[in-house]
Amino acid sequence: MDNIYLYMLIALTILAVADIIVGVSNDAINFLNSAIGSKALSLKTIMIVASLGIFIGAVYSSGLMEVARKGIFVPAEFNFHEIMLIFMTVMITDILLLDFFNTLGLPTSTTVSIVFNLLGAAVVMALIKIGASDTQTFADLGDYINTKKAFEIISGILLSVVIAFSIGAIVQWFSRLxxxxxxxxxxxxFGAIFGGLALTAILYFIFMKGLKGTPYYSxxxxxxxxxxxxxILCGFLLFTLLSFAYQKITKKSILIIVIAVGTFGLALAFSGNDLVNFIGVPMAAYHSYEAWSVSGASATDFTMGVLSKKMPAEPFLLFIAGGIMVITLWFSKKAKTVAETEISLSRQSDTHEKFKPNLLSRSIVKGTTLLTNALTVIIPKSTQKKVNASFQKPDSALLLTKDQSIEAPAFDMIRASVNLMVAxxxxxxxxxMKLPLSTTYVTFMVAMGTSLAxxxxxxxxxxxxxAGVLNVIGGWFFTAIAAFMGAGLVVFLINWHPAVMTPILLLLTVILLVRNYLSHKSKSLTKSEDSLKNAESSSxxxxxxxxxxxxxNVVKRGNKIYSNAINGLAKQDLAMLKKNKKQIDKLSLEVDNLRDNIFYFIKNLDESSVGASNFYINILGYLQDMTQSLEYISKASHKHVNNNHKKLKFNQIKELKEVDGSLEQLLNEIKDAFESRSFEQIGNILNREKNIFKVVSEKIQKQVERTRTEESSPKNTTLYFGLLLETKDLLKATMSLLEEYHNAHDASVKPAKLTPENKEEA
Structure with missing residues (x-):
């Protein structure tokens, strides 16, 4: 039995490495986004600077390691066996939770995750002990939990949301003004003064204050x-002079240096504050095992009061952890996915919005608008005019399309500098203060505050x-609840039978991590495949x-969606129909995004090519009509099967398959014509228009006759007519699109017809 604790310690070491990888993938946004978003530095330079900050900052984290040992629970109330089960639980649950958020591309708080994992595991383990005791009751739970420190940590995390958002907004507003x-x-x-202030603030708090958490401070x-x-005064004078000299000698903006130093400082602060989230528990487990192994007592008799004492910092292990963090930073693809969320939410220009509005977001925007309108009545017009002049954006930014704005910097170097400095x-x-503040909370809310200002x-x-901000904040609360409940469940299972449940849960963790990795990799590879592109030509x-x-693209994907709807209906395959519904939703969204881009398209047209706007608008209209028909067909089929209605009759399925075959042949010809640019084929396809419509009309007539004589299911009849009528609408939109394209192409390549006057001149 004693060997199980050694195996647990080995497993915790491996889990610590996995937790660092998963955690850094989530938290890389904390120190990379400002530099990446502003594009002030090359990505390689940003990564090198951040890597140095992480590696050096690993040493700073030693002062926070005690949070994992005694910040949440009272170690003296648990024996060695129970402590090891708690630590094993925390690491398993933490990794799975963080990887879940990374796969979704949502930033979450590693601090919240580790704190509530520790709290959940400790509470359930304490309840198990209380339940087994004849003298203790639920009222004694407080003896096991360090309620004062836990409340201090949790309240500090929540308060940081308000503080970070407010300070970020205030500092950015004055900076922009x-x-x-x-x-x-x-x-x-004035750049030298701004550089002096920013660099002094960053370096003073990072190095001077940060040193207090290290063993070297004494x-x-x-x-x-x-x-x-x-x-501070000497630093301000020195950095102001250096900023002035840098601008004069290099003729470059001091903001580049501020962003580089800020990225370094924030990476260092992140590493110093958050490393405890990844290796604090395994290091506490190591110290626990070390103390127990020389005690001579049994695992269930050896109480863990030793964890309340000051423990060695283990600088060597901290450096190893820092090295793993750096390697993860360079190679993690999930880090890039998570970073996209914060950058898109703080982008200065238009972008493809990732989140859908909800009732709460609409209410907040309406309330803020009413408040702003009320303030405009109070504030003098002259003051408003001066303030608005400071916030007037460059004209060039207004003409960027959404795709172009994504390639351009998300925000300028002023905002990037403020983000880094404040965070x-x-x-x-x-x-x-030895508070494991959530770096995700702080950096995210600072970025949101500055973008609002x-x-x-x-x-x-x-x-x-x-809506995006509310989703992310909601995700944090979900993290807390899921961490508490998940850790409680896992510690209960492990405590039930450690020798059996521990390897089972470890195996399950590995399977889920591998599955999520492969799923994310597959999505990354196929994300841009077949996606629709905005027109950027001016002729x-x-x-x-x-x-x-x-x-x-639309014809190819539409063909597949239509066939899957018919096949799924024929086989009563709900999984296929559900997946098909997601595919048409994705296609519809892409077509809607093309329509959203019309403003920029028209603005960028040449004076001589304004006629292109009519063609483009008509084409998008027909594409939207096609997707709407496909959407009805897909969702109606899914709804019918999902509601367990009667299966369509054999003849109905057979006829739908015939329609699908004819439509598939037509759409394949259209796809080939456009892919190969064989535009003469379009005319041939248009000539067969009547034949296609005739096939569908015949099926409708047959169903009318069946309904009068033998059909007994109203639901089947409604579905069947609905599918055929939407198929007709799909065909009409497709043929109208072909005709529009055929006419426009002919007009653009053929010379203008000679009029009688032109003939005389000729």
Whole structure:
């Protein structure tokens, strides 16, 4: 039995490595997004700077390791056996929870996850002990939990949401008021002062305050304490002079240096604060095993009061952990997926919104709009005019399409600098107070506060952005609840039979991690495959050729969606129909995104090619008609099977298959014509229009006759007529699209007809 604890320790070590990989994939957004979003530095430079910050910051985390040992529960109330079960539970649950969020591409808090995992596991283990005792009751639960410290940590995490958002918004508002969006000239004049302030703030709180969490602080304590004001003043003067010299010598903006130093500092602060989330529990387990192995007592008799004492920092292990974090940062693809969420929510220009608006987001936007309107009555018009002038965006940004804006910087270097400066300072303050503040909470809410102050959430995007923020915050609360309940369930199962349940749960963890990795990899590879592209050409001929890919794409995917709907209906295959419904939703969304881009398309057209707008608008209209018909067919089929209605009769299925065969042949010919640019085939296809419609009309007539004589199911009749009528609408939209394309293509390549006057001149 004793060997099981050694195996647990080995498993915890492996889980620690996995937790670092999963955790960094989630938390890389904390220190990368500002630099990536502003595109002030190359991605390689950003990664190198962040890697150095992570590696050095690993040493800073030693002061926070006690949170895992005694911050949530009272270790003296548990024996070694129980503590090891708690630690094993926490690591398993933490990894699965974080990987779940990474796979979804949503940032969550590793701090919230570890805190509530510890709390859930400790509470359930305490309840098990109380249940087995004759003298204790539920009222004694407080003896097992460090309620004061736990409440302090949890309240600090929640409070950080409000503080980070508010400070980020205030600092950004004043920064934008001073520098405006046209900040190039002002940075030349005042950039040295801004650089001095930013660099002093970042480096003072990162290094001076951060040093208090390390074992090296005692050696420097005499030089630092009592001299803080002098250090800040000297730092400000030094960094201001260095900023001035940098701008004069290189002719570059000091904001580049601020962003580089801020990324380094934030990565360092992240590593110092969050490393405890990944290896704090395994290190506490190692110290527990070390103390128990030399005690000579049995695992169930050896109480863990030793964890309440100060433990060695293990710098070597911290450096190894830092190295694993750096490697993960460079190679994790999930980190990039999670980063996209925060960047899209804080993007200054329009983008493809990831979240759908909800009742709460609409209410918040409406309430804020009413408040803003009320304030405009109070504030003098002259003041409003001056403030609005500072927030006036460059005209060039207004003409970018959504796809172009995604390629452009998400926000400028002023906002990136504020994000890094404010987040770094707040996290460093928490680190010196030995509070495991959620770096995800802080960096995310600072970014949201600065984007709000920067008016990135305009009337056209606010409801989507607010919905996104609410989704992420809701995800944090879900993390807390899921971590508490999940850890409680897992510790109950492990405690039931450790020798059996531990390997089973470890195997399940490995299976789920591998499955999620393969699923994410598959999605990443197929994400851009067959996706629709916005037209960017400024001439009619160019738009015609650009549209061919979209038409071929919709026809190809529509053909598959139609066939799957009919086959799923024939086989009563609910899984196929459900998957098919998702495919048509995706296609419909892409077509809607093309329509949303019409404003930018028309704005960018040449004066001589305005006629291209009519063609493009008509094409998008027909594509939307096609997807709407496919949507009805797919969803009606799914609804029929999902509601367990009667299966369609053999003749009905047979006739639908005949229609599907004819339609499949037609759509394949259309796809081939557009893919090969064989536009002469379009005319031949149009000539067969009547034959296709005739096939569908015959089936409708047959069903009318069946309904009068033998059909007994109203639901079947409704579904069958609905499918055939929508098929007719699908064919009409398809043929109208072909005709529009055929006419426009002919007009763009054939010379204008000679009029009688032209003939005389000729």
């Amino acid at each position: 001073i520098f405006t969006f046209h900040y190039t000239d002002k940075i030349k004049n 050696e420097l304590k005499g030089y630092l304490e009592g001299n803080e004001i002098y250090i 770094g300072v707040l996290i460093s303050i928490a680190t010196t 920067d008016r990135a959430w305009g009337a056209d995007s606010a409801v989507y952005r607010v 009619l001929q160019g738009v015609i050729h650009e549209s061919t890919n979209n038409i071929a």
